[in-house]
Amino acid sequence: MKAPMRVPLDGLPSQVTIYEVGPRDGLQNESTIVPVEVKAEFITRLAATGLTTIEATSFVHPEWVPQLADAERLLEVLPRAEGVRYPVLVPNERGLDRALAYGVTEIAVFGSATETFARRNLNRTVEESLAMFAPVVDRARTEGLAVRGYLSMCFGDPWEGEVPIGQVVSVATSLLDLGCTELSLGDTIGVGTPGQVTALIEALVAAGVSTERIAVHFHETYGQALANTLAALQCGVRTVDASAGGLGGCPYAESATGNLATEDLVWMLNGLGVDTGVDLTGLVETSRWMAARLGRPSPSRVVQALTPAEPEGARHD
């Protein structure tokens, strides 16, 4: 079967926006530098499948993430499809300057729900990182840009362990108070389960946050991403982050599991009759094409299932 039977489930939204993170979050840990032309073609192919929001790259310091050191060049060569948003990650005011110079209309900042990860990833306390974002968000909004606030480690932290829901709500509402237009709740290490997802979203709603401003960002590290997504949809969330082909796992493990694969998400949403506008067949083809560029199979189960068996080492061109 190439498609699931369509049987809606009560209480779900009729339409979901997939926020595609493959070109940025998916590629950023790749040790082999992907040529800028390949990145541009990857994004163009993704847009052709019907994805309307594709995070293109990041203006972090090139030394931090060598894979994304070509951000300017990518924005120069990338053809823009009509109706498609191409947000860019921006860590600070200098990053915003660069983004504005290249005509970016939507940015994202990357915060942490825990002190340890804020220290390790941003070299700041949570409070200091919010202070760093404040002028970025403020100026971006003044310039008319949409601003997404990523919040990582919302469901657990590798150093701190459990993360209290109240702590997540506190940082999340601070990000929104700065002016962020959307909040992406990240399960960076993939440990969360559906009750925790529901409790966090309900706590945010109780704090006055509309589900329209909440996105969820799950990882497959413990296989929980799709069950957690279902729980989020049942709470009314309508934006889900995913990575084409499941890009974003550890590039050294054959069984790499990283971001929720866009294909696995689209399969579920197609079955549920939830509209995404995405052509699954084209998306699978795109992920197989990208997997061939990276030299290893996609960890997406849908991509694997819909890829015919063939001799080892065969390319998918």
Place this chain on the structure above:
Amino acid sequence: MKAPMRVPLDGLPSQVTIYEVGPRDGLQNESTIVPVEVKAEFITRLAATGLTTIEATSFVHPEWVPQLADAERLLEVLPRAEGVRYPVLVPNERGLDRALAYGVTEIAVFGSATETFARRNLNRTVEESLAMFAPVVDRARTEGLAVRGYLSMCFGDPWEGEVPIGQVVSVATSLLDLGCTELSLGDTIGVGTPGQVTALIEALVAAGVSTERIAVHFHETYGQALANTLAALQCGVRTVDASAGGLGGCPYAESATGNLATEDLVWMLNGLGVDTGVDLTGLVETSRWMAARLGRPSPSRVVQALTPAEPEGARHD
């Protein structure tokens, strides 16, 4: 983190029985014959983790499933742990004779919701297969045995495509009418999604079937197993089939994905505060031990995540 944060979700059962299928369903497609002593140790280790229902083997004809040709020998050497059920698959009356001779107290028959799979797997129509099961179930019940009725292809069929829910309900209720004490709804090719799961269970309940008699059996082929399990639990189902380490995929693919991995299920249920009685650490150790016996890594994401990185070819003994 070695465990998820515990946050219950409203409307779920407080306790779930895991029906462990690894030793039978998980191993049956393995081309390399696993020695009977290894199978006995695998089952014994699984019982030691707290699993209370472990399908041990099958009395199908040895030519059909060479891996399980040692069924009698396994039942001779297998130490039984107190409070643990060891059901055995039985295809026909001759299989039942063999099972009774070896003191089996619980059997399972294996039906199909579709004509094509009934023909291919049982060489019979659905009607004829039910007629074949009738005397088996009848005699087993007379002998005081519990009888599980597996129903495969409930959510899609590789030859027929979509399977109407009414058709599944019809065969399912026929199985129960024969005297089956439990029904296991199988998504043999892994294509189902949560709305379909909910609709099928609700249709069965509407037909008079108690959720206490319904088990679900999902595969990870399209990555949907855990989301589907969540939907089933939300309908009140309290028995979930799973395979330790995710055994049961195609043994020729490194990225094999077969049955829902027991570890991935236990992680979610631990997070949800749903009691299973299973020690996850011991279960992961058991699956790593078995993976070393089979010579390839477990496809379970929890097993992968909780297994420290080490040199290639290392054994986990």
